[in-house]
Amino acid sequence: MYNFTFHRPTTVRQAAGLLARNPEAKLLAGGHSLIPVMKQRLAQPSALIDLSLVEGLTGVEQKGRSIVIGAMTRHADAAISPVLQQALPGLAAVPAAVGDPQVRNRGTIGGSVANNDPNADYPAAVLGLGATIITNKRRIAADDFFTGMFSTALEDGEIIVKISFPIAKKAAYEKFKHPASGFALVGVFVSKRGADIRVAVTGAGSNGVFRVKSFEEALKKRFAAKSLEGMTIPATGMNSDIHASAEYRAHLVGVLARRALAKATA
Amino acid sequence: MSATGIGAAVRRKEDFRFVTGSGQYTDDVVRPGETRAVFVRSPHAHAKIKSIDVGAARKMPGVVDVLTGAQLATDKIGNLICGWMIHSKDGSPMKMAPHPALAAAKVNCVGDAVAVVIAETYEQGRDAAEKVKVDYDVLTAVVDPAKAQAPGAPQIHADIANNTIYQWHLGDAKATAAAFAAAAHVTKLDIVNNRLVPNAMEPRAALAEYDVGTDNLTLWNTSQNPHVARLVIAAFVGMAPEHKLRVIAPDVGGGFGSKIFIYPEEVVCLWAARKVRRPVKWTCDRSEAFLTDCHGRDHVTHAELALDAQGKILALRAKTIANLGAYMSTFSSSVPTYLYATLLSGQYDIPSIYCEVDAVYTNTAPVDAYRGAGRPEATFVVERLVEVAARQMKIEPADLRKRNFIKTFPHQTPVIMAYDAGDYHASLKKALEIADVKGFAKRKRDAVRHGKLRGLGFSTYIEACGIAPSQAVGSLGAGVGLWESAEVRVNPTGSVEVLTGCHAHGQGHETTFAQLVSERLGIPFENISIVHGDTDKVQFGMGTYGSRSAAVGMSAIVKALDKVEAKAKKVAAHLLEAAEGDIEFKDGKFTVAGTDKQAAWGDVALNAYIAHKFTGQELEPGLKETSFYDPTNFTFPAGCHICEVEVDIDTGKTDIVNWTAVDDFGTIINPMIVEGQVHGGIAQGIGQALLEGAVYDKSGQLVTGSMMDYTMPRAHDLPSFHVGMTETKSPSNPLGVKGCGEAGAIAAPAAVINAITDAIGTEDLAMPATANAVWSALKRATPRQAA
Structure with a gap:
C-alpha cells in the first residue's frame, strides 16, 4: 500500500x-x-x-410508499432491518446475499452502488426496483445512474447520501454465487409495482447491470414464471471467463428470472 | 485402554496455543536489527533478461542492499536441486536444468525472482522493488503439458530437447499388450488431473541470521523437514557447512507437501543475511504464494482397462504426461513415477500393468508433491476406469470391484508394491450399509420430481504410506534414506522429552506421540513433551509428509522406548536388589517377580541419574536412548468412499448430499485426530473435483492468482461426513499403524466424478466439475440407456 x-x-x-x-x-x-x-x-x-x-448516513426508514436506506448502512444491518423485512422483503434478501459475513459487516449500500462492480448485487435491486439515488447535489433515477462497468452518472465531488426504493408489491432476488468470490455470477431482480414491471440482471452483462426488456414485455400479460417459459436471452454481450461462458450466463438469466418470479409470486 | 493412551480421543495439547493466538510461527520470530526482503519477480512467463538496473532502487529510502542473480553466481551460491534420480526407458538420466535462486539470464515462469531488495521495512522494500528496472526480451511461452513436446514448441532450457525431462516406464509392455489383444471388453478414458495450488493457511516465510563471531547461520523457516533443508542448503547449494547452519521450523501453519521443498527465497535470505550482516526476513504474501509455491497434480493421461466377459480385469495401461513446471523442484521427479504408477493396481488383482510417463517443462510454477502426491492421480485413473467399465458392461460397480478385489496377503502387484494386509470386502460392505445404497434407487426417483439428478459414485482406493524402506527407495533413485529418528530423554524427575525427526504442521504429533509414551511408560500425559523442528536440538530426521509420521516416526519412538525400558529395568534391579531378569514393568511400576517389592517410575528415573545404587563399572548413569528406525515395507491404508450427489438440471450445480468414508488405517492412536484428518482430506479432494483448478492463459499468466478466482472449498460446499473404520493391522511396523493424512484427498475426486457422471449419464466431464462444466456436459450428452 x-x-x-x-x-x-x-x-x-x-x-x-x-x-x-x-x-x-x-x-x-x-x-x-x-x-x-x-x-x-x-x-x-x-x-x-x-x-x-458522517452523521445521518445510516439507517433504513419507511417514508410513505418508499424505503430509504442511508448510504453508509452496512449490508448486515440492512439485511436484518425489520422495516425492510416487513415492507420489502425482496430487497432485504439482496444485502443478505452479498459476499461473506466479513464483507456484509463492513460493506455499505452506497459504496456498492457508487462502485458499480459488474458482479455486485445491489445494482440489480436499484435498477430492478427503479430506485432513486440521492446525492449531496441531486436525485438520479436508477435508469440513468448505471452507465457501464465501474461507471456511474456520479460527477466529481458528488456523494451518495441515500437511496430511495419504491415499495413494490412483488419483488424478489435470485442469485447464482460466483464460487470463489461470492459475487453474483448472475443475479436477477424482478419486481412489479402497478404497471411498472422490471427485470434487472447483474453479473452477466459485459457492460454491467441491465434490464431485460423482452422478459418485462412477456410479464406484462401475467407476472409469473410461466410467462417466461422457454425464453432466453442472446449470449452476445454477456461476460465470458473461466468461471462461466457467455452462453451459460445467458442461460442462467432465464433460469434465475423464473426462480425469482416463483419467489415473488409465492 | 487408559484415558490418554493409544486409542483414546485425547484433546490436542497444541490447540490451546493455536486457538489463543500464542503459537510462534516464523513471521512471529523477531531478531534485533531485522531487515525485510522483497523480491523483484518476473511479470513474464518466458523471457531473456537483457539488463537489470538497480541504481534507482539503491537510492530509495531505507534500502540496505539490492542483490541480483549475477552476484549470487559471483558468490558461488549453487543451484537448487531435485533429489530423486529418474532414468528414462533408454537408460539416460533425467534432464535437470539449472535452477538458480535468482534468475540471471532468463526467466521461465511468472514470479521467477530476478532481484531482491533488502530494506529497513517491508513498505520501503516494496517501494524500492518497483524502481528496479529489468529489460526483458519476451519469448513465446508454453503452459500446456500436452503441447510442451510438440515440434516447434518454445524450448525452455538450453540442451533439453522437446522440454522433455524423462520418458519413464514401469511394468511389462508385452504382457499387457497381449492381455488387451485377448480382452472381451476394453474401457478407454482421457483424463486431465487438474493443477492445484496448495494454499496452506500460513504462507511460506524465512528469517536468516548471521553471527559474525561464530560464523554460524540460523534459518527459521516454514519447513516440513528442517534437517533435509539444512542438508540441501549446505551440501548442494553450498551456503555453509552443515554444522555451521541451524534450521528451525517453529510452529508451521499447514503444509500439504508444499513446505517439503527447498525454495529460492530461503537460500536468498541466508545469502543476504551474511552479506548485509543483519537478519533478513521474508514473509510471502498470498499473491506471491499463488505464483511461487509448488503446485500439485497437472497430469494428462490416456488410460485403458482390459476385462474378460465376466468382468475380470486382465490388464491396465496408462500413458501420462506430467507437467513439472519451469524447474524441477526437490522431489518433483518421484511424484508422477514411483508415487504414481506403483499404485495403478488399486485394490485389484491385475495380472499385467504398463505405464509410461513423460515429464515435461512448461512456463509455469514448479509442480511437486501435494497431499497424496501421485496416489490421488493413480486412484483417479483406476477408479474412473473401473466405474466406467462397470457401466459399459452393465455390471453393478460394487460387484465389479468385488470380482476383482485382492483377497489374500501378502500380494505382489505387477508394479513393485507388495501389499502386506487389508480387507477390501470389509470396507466396501460397511460403506454400502452406512451409505444406504439399497435405498438409492428410491432417492433417485424422488429427486427427479424436484428437478434434480441423483448419482452415486464409489472410490475403493489404496495408497502407499509410511515412506519408506531406505534401501528400496534408494534402488529407485531417491537421494536420501526415508527412515526416521527418535530420542527419548527421561529426566531425573521422571518426566519425558521425546525428540522426533518428524515435523508437525497441523497433524497433532504433540498429542499422539505423547499418547504412545503415556501408554508405554504408564506416566501422565502432561509429563511428556514432544520436541521437533530444530536441527540444533533434534538428531537428524527426515520430516513429515506421505502419511509417514505414525508408521515410521512413532516406530522409531517405540524402538527408543524399548531401549529405555531395558535400561530402566537394569536400574530397577539395582534399586530393588533383584536379578535383572526378575524385573517386570507394567503401568508405570517396576516389580520383582514373585515378591511384593516395587519401585515407581519416578524412583527409577531418579536413581538412574543420582547413580547411588550402582557403580560406573556396572551401569552407565542416565536414561536417554536413541533409535533410527528404517521401515521394512510401505504401509497400505485402503478403504471405500461413497459419494451421493444431486445435480440441478437447470444450472448444472452439484450438491454433495451424502458422503460415506470407511477407511482401514490399521491401529488408531487417536480417533478424533484421525477423523479430523479424514475430514480435511475429503474437503481437499472435493475441492479438486468440484472447485479448484489453477489456470494459466496462453501467455503464461496465472488467471487464478487469488482467492477471488481460485475456489477453495468452504464449509458450505461440504456435507457432514459419515466416517467409519475397519481395521487390519499393518504387519510391517510394531504398532500396526498405516497412516491417515492423505486418504481423503486420494479417495475423494474419483468418488465425486463417478457420482456426477452417474447422475448426468455421460463420462465426458473434466475436473473441476463446476456448474458450467456439468451444464455443458449435460447439453452434450446423449443419455445413457437406462439399465
Whole structure:
C-alpha cells in the first residue's frame, strides 16, 4: 500500500469540501473493494475520506410508499432491518446475499452502488426496483445512474447520501454465487409495482447491470414464471471467463428470472 | 485402554496455543536489527533478461542492499536441486536444468525472482522493488503439458530437447499388450488431473541470521523437514557447512507437501543475511504464494482397462504426461513415477500393468508433491476406469470391484508394491450399509420430481504410506534414506522429552506421540513433551509428509522406548536388589517377580541419574536412548468412499448430499485426530473435483492468482461426513499403524466424478466439475440407456 492521508469528516459538507480540495482522493465507505486494490498497489489515492463518522448516513426508514436506506448502512444491518423485512422483503434478501459475513459487516449500500462492480448485487435491486439515488447535489433515477462497468452518472465531488426504493408489491432476488468470490455470477431482480414491471440482471452483462426488456414485455400479460417459459436471452454481450461462458450466463438469466418470479409470486 | 493412551480421543495439547493466538510461527520470530526482503519477480512467463538496473532502487529510502542473480553466481551460491534420480526407458538420466535462486539470464515462469531488495521495512522494500528496472526480451511461452513436446514448441532450457525431462516406464509392455489383444471388453478414458495450488493457511516465510563471531547461520523457516533443508542448503547449494547452519521450523501453519521443498527465497535470505550482516526476513504474501509455491497434480493421461466377459480385469495401461513446471523442484521427479504408477493396481488383482510417463517443462510454477502426491492421480485413473467399465458392461460397480478385489496377503502387484494386509470386502460392505445404497434407487426417483439428478459414485482406493524402506527407495533413485529418528530423554524427575525427526504442521504429533509414551511408560500425559523442528536440538530426521509420521516416526519412538525400558529395568534391579531378569514393568511400576517389592517410575528415573545404587563399572548413569528406525515395507491404508450427489438440471450445480468414508488405517492412536484428518482430506479432494483448478492463459499468466478466482472449498460446499473404520493391522511396523493424512484427498475426486457422471449419464466431464462444466456436459450428452 502506498502512503495516503486519512480524513474523517463528520458532515457531508465537510466530506464534499475535502473531496473538492483533493482531486486524487477517494471516499472510503466499507472499503472492501478499495482496500484490497490499494494493498495490491493497483490504486494510489492521495487521500482517503472516511465516511463512517458522517452523521445521518445510516439507517433504513419507511417514508410513505418508499424505503430509504442511508448510504453508509452496512449490508448486515440492512439485511436484518425489520422495516425492510416487513415492507420489502425482496430487497432485504439482496444485502443478505452479498459476499461473506466479513464483507456484509463492513460493506455499505452506497459504496456498492457508487462502485458499480459488474458482479455486485445491489445494482440489480436499484435498477430492478427503479430506485432513486440521492446525492449531496441531486436525485438520479436508477435508469440513468448505471452507465457501464465501474461507471456511474456520479460527477466529481458528488456523494451518495441515500437511496430511495419504491415499495413494490412483488419483488424478489435470485442469485447464482460466483464460487470463489461470492459475487453474483448472475443475479436477477424482478419486481412489479402497478404497471411498472422490471427485470434487472447483474453479473452477466459485459457492460454491467441491465434490464431485460423482452422478459418485462412477456410479464406484462401475467407476472409469473410461466410467462417466461422457454425464453432466453442472446449470449452476445454477456461476460465470458473461466468461471462461466457467455452462453451459460445467458442461460442462467432465464433460469434465475423464473426462480425469482416463483419467489415473488409465492 | 487408559484415558490418554493409544486409542483414546485425547484433546490436542497444541490447540490451546493455536486457538489463543500464542503459537510462534516464523513471521512471529523477531531478531534485533531485522531487515525485510522483497523480491523483484518476473511479470513474464518466458523471457531473456537483457539488463537489470538497480541504481534507482539503491537510492530509495531505507534500502540496505539490492542483490541480483549475477552476484549470487559471483558468490558461488549453487543451484537448487531435485533429489530423486529418474532414468528414462533408454537408460539416460533425467534432464535437470539449472535452477538458480535468482534468475540471471532468463526467466521461465511468472514470479521467477530476478532481484531482491533488502530494506529497513517491508513498505520501503516494496517501494524500492518497483524502481528496479529489468529489460526483458519476451519469448513465446508454453503452459500446456500436452503441447510442451510438440515440434516447434518454445524450448525452455538450453540442451533439453522437446522440454522433455524423462520418458519413464514401469511394468511389462508385452504382457499387457497381449492381455488387451485377448480382452472381451476394453474401457478407454482421457483424463486431465487438474493443477492445484496448495494454499496452506500460513504462507511460506524465512528469517536468516548471521553471527559474525561464530560464523554460524540460523534459518527459521516454514519447513516440513528442517534437517533435509539444512542438508540441501549446505551440501548442494553450498551456503555453509552443515554444522555451521541451524534450521528451525517453529510452529508451521499447514503444509500439504508444499513446505517439503527447498525454495529460492530461503537460500536468498541466508545469502543476504551474511552479506548485509543483519537478519533478513521474508514473509510471502498470498499473491506471491499463488505464483511461487509448488503446485500439485497437472497430469494428462490416456488410460485403458482390459476385462474378460465376466468382468475380470486382465490388464491396465496408462500413458501420462506430467507437467513439472519451469524447474524441477526437490522431489518433483518421484511424484508422477514411483508415487504414481506403483499404485495403478488399486485394490485389484491385475495380472499385467504398463505405464509410461513423460515429464515435461512448461512456463509455469514448479509442480511437486501435494497431499497424496501421485496416489490421488493413480486412484483417479483406476477408479474412473473401473466405474466406467462397470457401466459399459452393465455390471453393478460394487460387484465389479468385488470380482476383482485382492483377497489374500501378502500380494505382489505387477508394479513393485507388495501389499502386506487389508480387507477390501470389509470396507466396501460397511460403506454400502452406512451409505444406504439399497435405498438409492428410491432417492433417485424422488429427486427427479424436484428437478434434480441423483448419482452415486464409489472410490475403493489404496495408497502407499509410511515412506519408506531406505534401501528400496534408494534402488529407485531417491537421494536420501526415508527412515526416521527418535530420542527419548527421561529426566531425573521422571518426566519425558521425546525428540522426533518428524515435523508437525497441523497433524497433532504433540498429542499422539505423547499418547504412545503415556501408554508405554504408564506416566501422565502432561509429563511428556514432544520436541521437533530444530536441527540444533533434534538428531537428524527426515520430516513429515506421505502419511509417514505414525508408521515410521512413532516406530522409531517405540524402538527408543524399548531401549529405555531395558535400561530402566537394569536400574530397577539395582534399586530393588533383584536379578535383572526378575524385573517386570507394567503401568508405570517396576516389580520383582514373585515378591511384593516395587519401585515407581519416578524412583527409577531418579536413581538412574543420582547413580547411588550402582557403580560406573556396572551401569552407565542416565536414561536417554536413541533409535533410527528404517521401515521394512510401505504401509497400505485402503478403504471405500461413497459419494451421493444431486445435480440441478437447470444450472448444472452439484450438491454433495451424502458422503460415506470407511477407511482401514490399521491401529488408531487417536480417533478424533484421525477423523479430523479424514475430514480435511475429503474437503481437499472435493475441492479438486468440484472447485479448484489453477489456470494459466496462453501467455503464461496465472488467471487464478487469488482467492477471488481460485475456489477453495468452504464449509458450505461440504456435507457432514459419515466416517467409519475397519481395521487390519499393518504387519510391517510394531504398532500396526498405516497412516491417515492423505486418504481423503486420494479417495475423494474419483468418488465425486463417478457420482456426477452417474447422475448426468455421460463420462465426458473434466475436473473441476463446476456448474458450467456439468451444464455443458449435460447439453452434450446423449443419455445413457437406462439399465
